[in-house]
Amino acid sequence: MSTPSVKVKLGTVHYPDKPIVNPKLGTIQLTHKPTASLRYSFAAGDGDDNKTLVVFLNGLILPQSSWAETISQIAIKTQEANNLRPHLLSYDRYGQGLSDRDPNGTHDVQDVVTDLYAFLQAFTEKELNSRSPRHLILVGNSIGCAFARLYAAAHPGTVSGFIFLDSIMAHIDLASLWPDPDDPKFDEKELPKGTTTDQLRHIREKYRTIFDVYSSNAEGLDRSGLPELLPLAYTPKLQGPDGPPWITVIGHDPDTFAAENERSYGVPQALVNKYINPIWHEYNEGLTRLTEDEERRAGPAMAGRCGHFIQRDDPVLTAERVLVMLHKTSSTWYAR
Incomplete structure (x- = not known):
C-alpha cells in the first residue's frame, strides 16, 4: 500500500495582541450519573440565531485542553475572514482531564455514546436555551473518531460533518x-x-x-467491545440531516509517526513503516467511504510533520479543516 499522495502543509500560528475568544468553563451533572461532573469548555459563536455547533472529541490520552489552540485559531481565522464563528465545544469524558471519575467505576464505549448524547442535551438546555443546532460537526482524534461514528449510528441524521484526525483502527488490536x-x-x-x-x-x-483492547487505562474505559461494534472502516454508512454527511479524513505523517514510536517505545522506524503505516493509510481510505456521496469525501490527506495527535502538532491545520467543513455544511449561514 502506497503512502498518501496528498500532503497538507504545517500551518502558521497567529497570536493577536488580545484574545479573540475566552472560552467559558462549565460543569454538567448528567441525570443518570448525578454524583459526578463533566467539565467542558465553550466558546459561544456569533449571532443570536447561530445554529452550528462544533464538538471536539478526545482520544484516550490527551484531554480537552489539547483543542484549546485549535479553538483559538478558529476564532482568529473567522475574524480575519469576516465570517461568523460557530459554537465551539470541548469536554472531558469521565475519568479524563478535569472531569470526575465515572460513578460506576468504569464505562465502555457504548456508555460513552450514551453519556455524550445526554451531555449534549444538557449542554443545549444550559448554554443554547434549548435551541438544537441545525448543523452538528464532530471533530475527533484517535478513539474520539470511533465515538463520533458510534454516536452518529445511534442518532442517524443528526451530524452534518465529520473530521477524523488519525482515527483509531477500531477493528483491530x-x-x-x-x-x-x-x-x-x-x-x-x-x-x-x-x-x-x-x-x-x-x-x-x-x-x-x-x-x-483489554489493557487498563487511566480513564477507566473498557474498549473490548469496539471491534465488534465497528468491524470495518467503511461501514456502517453514516447519514446526515440532508443525506450523506461530509467527511474529512486526515492521517499522521508516516515519518513523524515512526520517529515518535522509536522515541516512545523503542520501535525501529523501519518496522513501523513496514507493518503499521501502510495498514493505517488503508484504514483511512476506508473511512472516506462512510459517506456514500463521493463529492462529500475529502482525503485521506497526510498532515505533514504531525504524529498521532494532529490537533496538538498542528492546531492551525486542524482549525483550517474545520473552517472548510463549515463552508461545506452551512455555507448559506456561515458568510456574513
Missing part, C-alpha cells in the same frame, strides 16, 4: 499488526534490513501491554 516471529510460517527474511526477531518479539509484547 495494534499488537496483531506485528508478525509473530515464533510462528513457524514467519520468514525472518521479510524483516527490514537492520532489524531482528528479538526486536519484533519485544515490540509485540510492549504493544500488547499498552494497546490491547
Whole structure:
C-alpha cells in the first residue's frame, strides 16, 4: 500500500495582541450519573440565531485542553475572514482531564455514546436555551473518531460533518499488526534490513501491554467491545440531516509517526513503516467511504510533520479543516 499522495502543509500560528475568544468553563451533572461532573469548555459563536455547533472529541490520552489552540485559531481565522464563528465545544469524558471519575467505576464505549448524547442535551438546555443546532460537526482524534461514528449510528441524521484526525483502527488490536516471529510460517527474511526477531518479539509484547483492547487505562474505559461494534472502516454508512454527511479524513505523517514510536517505545522506524503505516493509510481510505456521496469525501490527506495527535502538532491545520467543513455544511449561514 502506497503512502498518501496528498500532503497538507504545517500551518502558521497567529497570536493577536488580545484574545479573540475566552472560552467559558462549565460543569454538567448528567441525570443518570448525578454524583459526578463533566467539565467542558465553550466558546459561544456569533449571532443570536447561530445554529452550528462544533464538538471536539478526545482520544484516550490527551484531554480537552489539547483543542484549546485549535479553538483559538478558529476564532482568529473567522475574524480575519469576516465570517461568523460557530459554537465551539470541548469536554472531558469521565475519568479524563478535569472531569470526575465515572460513578460506576468504569464505562465502555457504548456508555460513552450514551453519556455524550445526554451531555449534549444538557449542554443545549444550559448554554443554547434549548435551541438544537441545525448543523452538528464532530471533530475527533484517535478513539474520539470511533465515538463520533458510534454516536452518529445511534442518532442517524443528526451530524452534518465529520473530521477524523488519525482515527483509531477500531477493528483491530495494534499488537496483531506485528508478525509473530515464533510462528513457524514467519520468514525472518521479510524483516527490514537492520532489524531482528528479538526486536519484533519485544515490540509485540510492549504493544500488547499498552494497546490491547483489554489493557487498563487511566480513564477507566473498557474498549473490548469496539471491534465488534465497528468491524470495518467503511461501514456502517453514516447519514446526515440532508443525506450523506461530509467527511474529512486526515492521517499522521508516516515519518513523524515512526520517529515518535522509536522515541516512545523503542520501535525501529523501519518496522513501523513496514507493518503499521501502510495498514493505517488503508484504514483511512476506508473511512472516506462512510459517506456514500463521493463529492462529500475529502482525503485521506497526510498532515505533514504531525504524529498521532494532529490537533496538538498542528492546531492551525486542524482549525483550517474545520473552517472548510463549515463552508461545506452551512455555507448559506456561515458568510456574513
